[in-house]
Amino acid sequence: MPDVGVVEVGATWAPAAVAVVAGLAVAASALDGALAARSAGRPARTGLSAPLDETARLLRQRRRVTVAADSALWRAGGGGLLVAALLMVVVVPLGRFTLADLPVGIVWFNAMDVVVWAAVWLAGWGPNSAHALVAGYRFLALALAYELPLMFALTAPAVAAGSLRVGEVAASQDGWWYVVQMPVAFLVFCGGVVAFSVWGPFSVPAGADVAGGILTELSGVDRLLVQAGRYALMVAGSAFAVPLFLGGGAGPLMPGWAWVLVKTALLLAVLVALRRRLPALPPDRFAEVGWLVLLPLTLLQVLVVAVLAVGRG
Amino acid sequence: MGVTEVLAGRAVRRAHVLTVEVPGWWLARARVESAAVARGWQLATSPADADVLAVCGPPGDGLAAAVERVWQQLPGPRARVEVAGTDLGAAETALTRAAELLQTTGASDTPADHVPPGQHDGHDAGHGAGHDSAMHGDMAPAGIPLAEGADDRDGLEMDVLAVPLGPILPCWPGGLVLRCRLHGDVVAEATVDTLPAAAAPADLPAAATAVAVARRHDAAGQLLELAGWDDAATAARRLRDRLLAGEAPERVGTDAGRLHQRVSRSRTLRWSLTAEVRDRLLGMLDGTVEAGPAGAALEMLPGRVAGLDLAGVRLVVAGLALDLSSAAADA
Numbered sequence: 211m212p213d214v215g216v217v218e219v220g221a222t223w224a225p226a227a228v229a230v231v232a233g234l235a236v237a238a239s240a241l242d243g244a245l246a247a248r249s250a251g252r253p254a255r256t257g258l259s260a261p262l263d264e265t266a267r268l269l270r271q272r273r274r275v276t277v278a279a280d281s282a283l284w285r286a287g288g289g290g291l292l293v294a295a296l297l298m299v300v301v302v303p304l305g306r307f308t309l310a311d312l313p314v315g316i317v318w319f320n321a322m323d324v325v326v327w328a329a330v331w332l333a334g335w336g337p338n339s340a341h342a343l344v345a346g347y348r349f350l351a352l353a354l355a356y357e358l359p360l361m362f363a364l365t366a367p368a369v370a371a372g373s374l375r376v377g378e379v380a381a382s383q384d385g386w387w388y389v390v391q392m393p394v395a396f397l398v399f400c401g402g403v404v405a406f407s408v409w410g411p412f413s414v415p416a417g418a419d420v421a422g423g424i425l426t427e428l429s430g431v432d433r434l435l436v437q438a439g440r441y442a443l444m445v446a447g448s449a450f451a452v453p454l455f456l457g458g459g460a461g462p463l464m465p466g467w468a469w470v471l472v473k474t475a476l477l478l479a480v481l482v483a484l485r486r487r488l489p490a491l492p493p494d495r496f497a498e499v500g501w502l503v504l505l506p507l508t509l510l511q512v513l514v515v516a517v518l519a520v521g522r523g
Numbered sequence: 524m525g526v527t528e529v530l531a532g533r534a535v536r537r538a539h540v541l542t543v544e545v546p547g548w549w550l551a552r553a554r555v556e557s558a559a560v561a562r563g564w565q566l567a568t569s570p571a572d573a574d575v576l577a578v579c580g581p582p583g584d585g586l587a588a589a590v591e592r593v594w595q596q597l598p599g600p601r602a603r604v605e606v607a608g609t610d611l612g613a614a615e616t617a618l619t620r621a622a623e624l625l626q627t628t629g630a631s632d633t634p635a636d637h638v639p640p641g642q643h644d645g646h647d648a649g650h651g652a653g654h655d656s657a658m659h660g661d662m663a664p665a666g667i668p669l670a671e672g673a674d675d676r677d678g679l680e681m682d683v684l685a686v687p688l689g690p691i692l693p694c695w696p697g698g699l700v701l702r703c704r705l706h707g708d709v710v711a712e713a714t715v716d717t718l719p720a721a722a723a724p725a726d727l728p729a730a731a732t733a734v735a736v737a738r739r740h741d742a743a744g745q746l747l748e749l750a751g752w753d754d755a756a757t758a759a760r761r762l763r764d765r766l767l768a769g770e771a772p773e774r775v776g777t778d779a780g781r782l783h784q785r786v787s788r789s790r791t792l793r794w795s796l797t798a799e800v801r802d803r804l805l806g807m808l809d810g811t812v813e814a815g816p817a818g819a820a821l822e823m824l825p826g827r828v829a830g831l832d833l834a835g836v837r838l839v840v841a842g843l844a845l846d847l848s849s850a851a852a853d854a
Binding site (some may be wrong): 247249250252257258259260263264267269270271272273289312339340341344347348361374386411413414418419420421422424427428429430433478485486487488489490491492494495 | 569596600686711837
């Protein structure tokens with residue numbers, strides 16, 4: 211195994227990783243609050259306290275039970291988003307340090323994003339409510355369209371680096387970040403992150419036309435968990451894009467870990483802002499795009515990357 | 524000051540308001556939305572999401588009963604306020620009162636979990652058809668009869684869900700109830716019901732043109748919200764609020780044109796909306812479509828929504844921009 215300089219730190223550092231994810235999630239929520247305030251004609255700074263106020267509101271609000279709810283699965287689904295996000299972050303190296311330097315780190319990330327399928331669907335199934343259930347199935351329809359392109363987008367950097375180890379993929383981008391070499395894979399990956407975070411153009415499962423969808427019947431701390439989970443997933447996805455496409459900790463002056471954080475924050479900000487720009491994509495129509503446009507494009511991307519990799523020998 | 528008060532203070536800064544639009548009282552609802560957004564409050568999407576229930580106008584008996592059931596579904600701490608006028612002052616007074624109630628309401632307020640089935644107006648559904656309520660012991664878990672089956676539009680046997688849309692549903696015409704029988708999320712058939720107001724607003728503003736233009740933008744905002752484009756919806760509501768605040772339509776014109784341009788240029792919207800709905804939306808923004816009395820549109824509604832999925836139904840209904848003030852009065 212080549213020495214790529216990734217050091218596995220002990221599990222005692224896990225709380226620190228959680229704190230970093232939480233910090234970035236709060237920042238993302240504050241940014242969204244500020245953008246929302248600005249578009250509503252109020253000063254942007256008045257929206258910055260959105261995460262604090264909303265958390266206080268939801269901590270104060272009571273939990274709620276619906277008739278014949280499948281409570282266990284409902285709660286599992288709601289908490290599952292946050293758990294999946296944290297498990298994704300486990301394999302992301304922060305500069306030289308990582309919690310788990312898995313030989314199949316990329317597959318691990320992919321497995322966790324499939325866990326999100328179950329979590330969102332269960333959040334829709336649990337409350338025994340028509341709107342939530344419809345929303346759960348809407349997510350599955352979206353997922354059927356975005357997941358395969360996302361999987362192949364994840365494959366591209368792995369093929370180029372000849373490794374599924376996230377640290378090695380980051381180290382193999384010597385001065386030539388994969389975002390330049392494989393822009394299609396990068397864009398599809400970002401789309402996938404937005405989709406599994408149920409955000410912006412992919413927020414139909416939480417849409418106004420189904421009264422909030424998976425959120426319809428959620429209140430109090432249960433709602434807080436789901437909302438925090440959505441932001442955390444977006445954080446985890448942005449963080450994972452850094453070693454995969456954005457050169458990992460590479461950058462001048464600052465140490466590697468700082469560059470990873472900066473790059474993550476920048477990508478996260480772009481994804482958060484995307485919500486203002488685009489209307490929602492209906493799942494039935496998006497399926498066509500996913501299978502007929504994105505999937506062939508990503509396959510082509512992997513082909514190009516593979517030919518280049520073979521050419522390099 | 525204890526932790527509870529600090530938490531309450533923070534929470535009230537971002538209260539979520541669920542509005543109930545009584546037919547004919549759209550203006551009161553628009554004022555509440557405007558006053559809420561000005562405070563940094565949010566518009567709730569469902570009873571579970573709401574801290575404040577703002578009843579805009581005096582509901583008739585049927586609507587009042589629905590309000591009562593939805594009130595039972597608010598998780599609490601919660602506040603219910605009535606908005607008795609269509610001016611901004613009435614809305615602001617009501618929300619100030621709601622803020623006070625929320626701040627002080629604590630453990631004394633009893634929440635209602637376990638709402639009995641069939642009492643979830645607009646947001647939840649009892650399984651099966653309403654008229655077939657015979658209980659069959661284990662066949663009716665939690666008192667809800669199991670769903671019946673029926674052939675869907677493709678000839679597959681599907682469970683049938685009876686789901687009422689409205690009367691209390693955001694971005695939905697006040698007083699309208701669409702009782703749908705769903706196969707999956709596709710509406711197989713629907714019947715229309717209207718719940719009247721107890722009285723019409725007495726203080727309608729005189730500047731009729733500006734109000735009509737504001738009304739169009741209100742309808743466009745609802746349609747954009749349903750299409751999942753919050754930002755454009757917010758822009759439409761801002762235009763509405765400026766018109767209602769007394770700005771001349773000519774002065775608002777430039778920004779209205781900008782919004783029209785932004786919406787008409789959106790390739791996503793052109794692709795995601797049906798041509799009919801998109802034309803209605805653009806018409807609302809440029810003035811070729813007016814919100815009008817429901818009458819004939821209401822009679823044709825069941826035929827128009829049959830075979831559409833829930834998203835399609837919501838968009839079609841919002842595109843009609845129904846005004847039920849007269850229809851509900853006849854009923």
